[in-house]
Amino acid sequence: MSTPKPFAVDEESVLMAFSMEPSHGRETLERYITEYPQHATALIDCSIDLLHELPVADVSATEVPNSAVDKAWQRFERAVQQPDAEVANPFAKLNTSSFKSLARSLDVSNLFLMRVRDRAIRAATIPARFVEKLASELGATVQAVGAYLQGPPGMVSGQAFRSSVKPSVGEQITFDQAVATSQLTPEQQATLKALSD
């Protein structure tokens, strides 16, 4: 029984599933704890919260000062401008076979996807709809993938695929150029070009 689950079930997802159960009584809690022993304490805490959710007082009399909202906004702006030190490579977690299956599900050639991964394509020329599709297949956010694609071109080490072209760090090409020169079928090319419209 070593079949890996398609992804690790993180705590928040488990709690979300639990909170959406029609009942949160003893049986439900027992079932979840048996299934996710690693999240037992979080589940217990969550069940207690659900058991006596304090009634939300409608405190219309007390007004939240604007200064408090402004302070929160400033903290938001500071935090949003300092993203996590390095932009993560959303492709990093893919092994050879999952890289290929990603190419298949996007209906592009491996070479084309490699060019995307290695940032050989100028980010500004990549249609937003392609980035969206890619992000959703990668299970990442559009912003994260977009930020990654804007980085400098380079060869990503640690990943090797058979290719009929010599790999090199060269000038970035446009999306259309990549579509035309990446061993894509005419249908694939047409589909990708349609994304730019």
Added chain:
Amino acid sequence: MPEPLKSKDKHGAPFTRPPEIEDCLARLESLNAAARLQAFASGSRKSSGYVPSEALTYFLRLAHATGAKDEFKQIFGLLMKRVGQSLFATVSDGRMAEAQGIREEIMGRFAERIAKDCNGRFAMLDFFEVRFDLAFARFRKSALRQIGPSSVLTEPLSTDGEEGQDISREVEEAAADFLGGDPQKIDDPAFRLELDAAIDALPDDQRRVVGLLRQGFQIDSKDPNIMTIAKMLQCDERTVRNRRDRAYKTLKSVLQEDA
């Protein structure tokens, strides 16, 4: 069609929001941004046009994703006001020293979580689109554990809401005992709320024991098939009893002070 959530369930399918939230999103999507903002502005849960915070979270994220900066800032402000209001009840001036500063810190941390979600590799706000109050309660508690005051004062809370829930015999007896043997008290909704608040303020290990007892779990059992508190918390049954006793002692002193 509202965008599906990023988080996936154990079968790999995206989580779905509760149907009433999905309906609400679909309805709001048909409006223009200005009309939506107007709908969001009502902060009173009792008003008929009240839009749940789950929906505000959804449109906040959508505004960021689509680069609607002005709309984003406005929804951000409205959501923060709601969060700030809920904090008046849970981190009240009467219950904690320096409550104002703590409330602002929690709001600031929530703002940073929104920023993380915006920058994000992680779907940091999905839970808030599914059950905002619960997700925020968890967020608040973990923040309070890090920054909260060491001593928590209690205060009587308002009495509306909270339908009857069975209280286990043990807690009931203990609670009756707290009040010098006045079992009538336990049926008093005001007392129940005080009890809830007092339990909420217990240290984690004790709160879990009391919470599980209230749900009807037993401390230990000879039958290995029965899920017991000792098993769930992975500790010895004597530890569980100890925590329970300490919790009751605290509850007793807190509630008697109030009585």
